[in-house]
Amino acid sequence: DTSRGVAIDHAFNVAWLxxxxxxxxxxxxxxxxxxxxxxxxVGMALQEIGYRLLNDIVWEKPNPPPxxxxxxxxxxxxxxxxxxxxxxGSATRYTFNYQEMKKRNGDRQMKNVWRFxxxxxxxxxxxxxxxxxxxxxxxxxxxxxxxxxxRVFDPFAGSGTTGVASLNLDRRFVGCEINxxxxxxxxxxxxxxDNERISSKLK
Numbered sequence: 638d639t640s641r642g643v644a645i646d647h648a649f650n651v652a653w654l655x656x657x658x659x660x661x662x663x664x665x666x667x668x669x670x671x672x673x674x675x676x677x678x679v680g681m682a683l684q685e686i687g688y689r690l691l692n693d694i695v696w697e698k699p700n701p702p703p704x705x706x707x708x709x710x711x712x713x714x715x716x717x718x719x720x721x722x723x724x725x726g727s728a729t730r731y732t733f734n735y736q737e738m739k740k741r742n743g744d745r746q747m748k749n750v751w752r753f754x755x756x757x758x759x760x761x762x763x764x765x766x767x768x769x770x771x772x773x774x775x776x777x778x779x780x781x782x783x784x785x786x787x788r789v790f791d792p793f794a795g796s797g798t799t800g801v802a803s804l805n806l807d808r809r810f811v812g813c814e815i816n817x818x819x820x821x822x823x824x825x826x827x828x829x830x831d832n833e834r835i836s837s838k839l840k
Contacts, residue, residue: 640674650675650682653792658686658722660790663729666691666721666782670770676716688720691731695750696774702755717778732782741777751777756798763829764822766796775802783808797823801830 640646657667667688669679683690694717701713721731738747753774760772775798783789785807791799794812796819803810804827814820 643678646675647678647682650678651685654679654682654686654688657790657792658688661722664721664723664731666719666731668717668719668778668782670696670715670717672712672715676718680718683718683720688722689725690718690720691733692719692749693717694719697750697752698755699752700754719778719782732784732787734781734784738781741780753777760798761796763826764796764818766819766822769796770798772798772802772805775799776806779803779806779808794823795819797826797830800827804830804834 641649654667654669661667667683669676669683671679680690680693696715696717698713698715701711704711723729723731739745741747751774753771756769756771761769779789779799779802783806786809788809788811789799789803791810791812794800794814797812800810800812800823802808810827812823814823
């Protein structure tokens, strides 16, 4: 999360996005979130590698943390880039559950501005992560672009939010995390989420 300069940062983004491209199924899609510090590089890297950009999604936070420096506007948004490995016009078609998204939006086409509050205390009871995303946001991404039983991979699992969202939606989850503290946090959180899921099915 600490910049080593524009060139090195971009080379890192290209490297990990190339590995994701290698792992993706022919019709697979990828979601990448970030602030202005990284999403310009990520968008460029996606195109350089051969992904096809599908949408940019603006996540609006109604409860952003205050800007303590008071030298710029409060950061109330993050950008999500959605891209696919499937080439335009090819027989391979990526998943987009259009009707589900329309249903979630009062039977109207869903726009690319989504409003979700930042994670609350209930999502941080196993520990905190500095860039943790709300489960509801990740669930919306997965509901739009995957189906039950699909495999979801998160190369930066962090606190395990993608895994929790996957479990909630009956997707199979694989994640990796280099930080031992966060890996332990994610493991505990996923175990609790799985136990809750099993208990709800037994009721």
